[in-house]
Amino acid sequence: MIEVRDLTKRYGRKLAVDGLSFSVRPGRITGFLGPNGAGKSATLRMLLGLDRPTAGRALIDGRPYRELPDPLRRVGALVEPGGVHRGRRARHHLLWLARSNRIPAARVREVIELTGLGPAAGRRAGGFSLGMAQRLGIAAALLGDPPVLLFDEPVNGLDPEGVVWIRTLMRGLAAEGRTVFVSSHLMSEMALTADHLIVIGRGRLLADTAMADFVERHCGSFVRVRTPEPERLLDVLAGAGVTARTGADGALEIAGGDPAAVGELAAAHGLAVHEIGLRAAGLEEAFMRLTASAVEYSSGEEGR
Numbered sequence: 001m002i003e004v005r006d007l008t009k010r011y012g013r014k015l016a017v018d019g020l021s022f023s024v025r026p027g028r029i030t031g032f033l034g035p036n037g038a039g040k041s042a043t044l045r046m047l048l049g050l051d052r053p054t055a056g057r058a059l060i061d062g063r064p065y066r067e068l069p070d071p072l073r074r075v076g077a078l079v080e081p082g083g084v085h086r087g088r089r090a091r092h093h094l095l096w097l098a099r100s101n102r103i104p105a106a107r108v109r110e111v112i113e114l115t116g117l118g119p120a121a122g123r124r125a126g127g128f129s130l131g132m133a134q135r136l137g138i139a140a141a142l143l144g145d146p147p148v149l150l151f152d153e154p155v156n157g158l159d160p161e162g163v164v165w166i167r168t169l170m171r172g173l174a175a176e177g178r179t180v181f182v183s184s185h186l187m188s189e190m191a192l193t194a195d196h197l198i199v200i201g202r203g204r205l206l207a208d209t210a211m212a213d214f215v216e217r218h219c220g221s222f223v224r225v226r227t228p229e230p231e232r233l234l235d236v237l238a239g240a241g242v243t244a245r246t247g248a249d250g251a252l253e254i255a256g257g258d259p260a261a262v263g264e265l266a267a268a269h270g271l272a273v274h275e276i277g278l279r280a281a282g283l284e285e286a287f288m289r290l291t292a293s294a295v296e297y298s299s300g301e302e303g304r
């Protein structure tokens with residue numbers, strides 16, 4: 001179980017995490033989502049005792065990381081790949097970690113097997129592909145057989161096979177009853193992986209919801225219509241009590257609308273329609289809408 005309570009982190013004048021509170025339960029994968037710079041890594045660093053909160057608490061099994069007895073047996077983390085000395089062989093790295101944490105060497109064999117590192121275990125980590133480096137990082141995270149696992153952007157840069165492998169592994173870990181907390185800035189990836197979502201923007205909580213509820217609430221259908229006179233169609237729609245928004249390419253979008261009704265309204269006002277149809281709102285779009293104000297704020301601030 002992970003608990004974050006009123007967590008705040010300030011770097012100089014930058015408020016990276018701003019009074020954040022949420023819990024992460026065992027037995028499921030919880031996705032930690034937010035646009036770049038939202039404060040995900042800062043939160044994970046505080047959970048792992050790599051950074052001190054300015055205020056509030058970041059707890060694993062009720063304690064701050066630094067107060068955990070045998071931390072490797074309580075929590076495993078994949079924070080940044082490549083934290084391994086390049087000249088060190090993968091197996092030796094794991095054996096060294098095991099020995100310094102009083103973990104039996106037999107467990108090293110198990111995690112090598114579990115992560116499919118076998119053929120590469122005798123090779124030096126410096127020559128590893130990103131996919132192999134990720135497997136080694138995950139082997140290290142699993143060494144203490146911890147009930148809590150944190151993954152920071154684990155699929156970044158991986159090929160499709162690597163992505164599927166990590167997704168399957170995380171599902172297995174959650175099915176064993178572990179707490180699996182995984183950060184990403186990709187909603188589409190989370191949709192395939194997570195059971196629950198914590199979404200943050202500008203260091204604040206934007207959503208704490210079951211994945212299925214998020215999909216149901218945010219991913220209804222909408223009518224997309226393209227006309228050479230969008231301003232006039234907007235007026236006509238507004239006159240009929242219909243709210244529309246202008247999409248990225250200038251087409252109008254009407255949430256939950258009926259294409260026939262929109263088409264007839266346009267025809268009745270002599271408006272040309274170049275394209276009209278019913279679309280399903282994508283998860284990525286829903287995520288962008290949810291976090292849009294947070295993104296605008298942060299880019300505006302950086303421009304100052």
Ligand SMILES: Nc1ncnc2c1ncn2[C@@H]1O[C@H](COP(=O)(O)OP(=O)(O)OP(=O)(O)O)[C@@H](O)[C@H]1O
Pocket residue numbers: 011012014015016034035036037038039040041042043185
């Ligand atoms: N050590 C630091 N010093 C100063 N500012 C920092 C530091 N670490 C993070 N920040 C700032 O805090 C904010 C949150 O950063 P963080 O890395 O936690 O975001 P993130 O959600 O993990 O983003 P990304 O998806 O890009 O990794 C950003 O604006 C970042 O520039």
